[in-house]
Ligand code: GDP
């Protein structure tokens with residue numbers, strides 16, 4: 436089930452990124468370790484009480500060289516298209532501006548729930564400043580202060596109230612949902628056409644969810660599949676083309692809804708920042724991942740080329756060491772027939788359950804070979820482990836003190852688990868808990 440999406444819109448300087456950062460909190464993300472990514476983070480997972488959601492700071496989406504008013508108008512349109520709930524943010528220290536009214540005008544066009552928040556209300560005396568904003572026509576404004584972290588609880592309560600009731604997952608459990616993600620021109624549409632066995636633009640479409648994603652269902656060898664968001668691949672509108680961040684955003688939505696993500700690289704070109712960024716999201720979202728190097732026909736090569744390319748991929752995508760790599764050509768169909776069997780395999784691994792007794796044998800054996808570390812005279816003791824979830828496989832390890840579990844030892848346990856069971860293509864998660 437995919438998480439609801441919240442978007443923050445508003446003219447510049449009202450405090451969108453401040454609020455975004457407050458709501459997101461101190462999330463540590465692998466993607467953030469990649470240079471050049473931190474500054475422009477505009478999409479993150481977040482939670483409030485029992486609700487998990489994704490949040491977008493539309494202020495970070497720059498649309499070419501468009502003039503100021505056009506920019507904020509496009510941002511509001513993106514919010515309407517991508518979000519389930521919109522936070523319309525204004526600045527309580529100024530009265531309603533023309534730009535606020537412009538945003539409001541765009542937002543009137545949607546039926547999606549909109550929550551109006553008045554920022555920079557840093558103390559209770561300033562509350563009366565919110566009354567001005569009733570005139571925008573979105574009901575009661577919520578006073579908040581991004582700098583002081585005030586009012587966010589009430590705001591998020593209201594936002595959560597407006598989340599869609601049940602995400603209508605229309606596909607039965609046995610359907611494998613996958614998406615092709617990659618930069619424009621990597622060959623994603625061509626690959627899809629080669630799966631579907633014709634060279635026409637995909638015609639079979641079904642509105643997949645309450646949202647606007649358009650999916651292509653099909654069946655091969657008795658196995659049902661759905662290709663997620665093939666519309667996103669064809670959607671080459673003005674906004675989509677002119678902003679890399681928007682295309683990344685769309686990719687992230689498709690990733691959320693998939694079981695398996697095919698990271699499609701353009702074999703003719705090197706690996707780029709954007710490839711790593713979206714692959715990083717797939718990993719963090721716990722999806723099975725396959726790296727597909729397309730246009731292999733166009734690559735000048737000898738017997739070493741594939742190994743060298745593989746090595747380069749492994750260096751760039753360190754966190755995806757479990758992902759199988761395929762070298763294909765949508766044009767000549769070389770090895771395209773291998774893609775579906777690999778999707779089947781990693782999908783199976785993604786939902787594999789391991790027996791507790793076997794798992795604990797592996798853990799005991801690992802500890803015997805490489806004793807757990809000690810810290811300030813205290814040694815980590817592992818009592819037992821159990822698998823608590825699939826998609827991705829998630830293990831809880833009960834110990835005397837979780838503080839004693841270091842990253843490197845966790846990694847060692849993960850590797851032992853991987854050597855003992857076939858988790859090719861899927862991330863696995865290890866959660867350390869104190870035994871109570
Ligand atoms: P954005 O352009 O909408 O993303 O706005 P920013 O988050 O970059 O904030 C613009 C300015 O307003 C920055 O100088 C922030 O420090 C300031 N700011 C943000 N929230 C508050 C707040 O609650 N109170 C006050 N006094 N200043 C704030």
Ligand code: GDP
Pocket residue numbers: 617618619620621622623624625626668729730731732733763764765766767
């Ligand atoms: P998308 O933007 O990722 O969906 O990419 P397209 O499928 O639209 O392909 C972009 C361009 O690359 C088109 O001109 C395709 O004909 C070409 N192309 C796609 N796959 C291959 C391939 O395997 N080999 C070669 N040589 N060209 C390809």
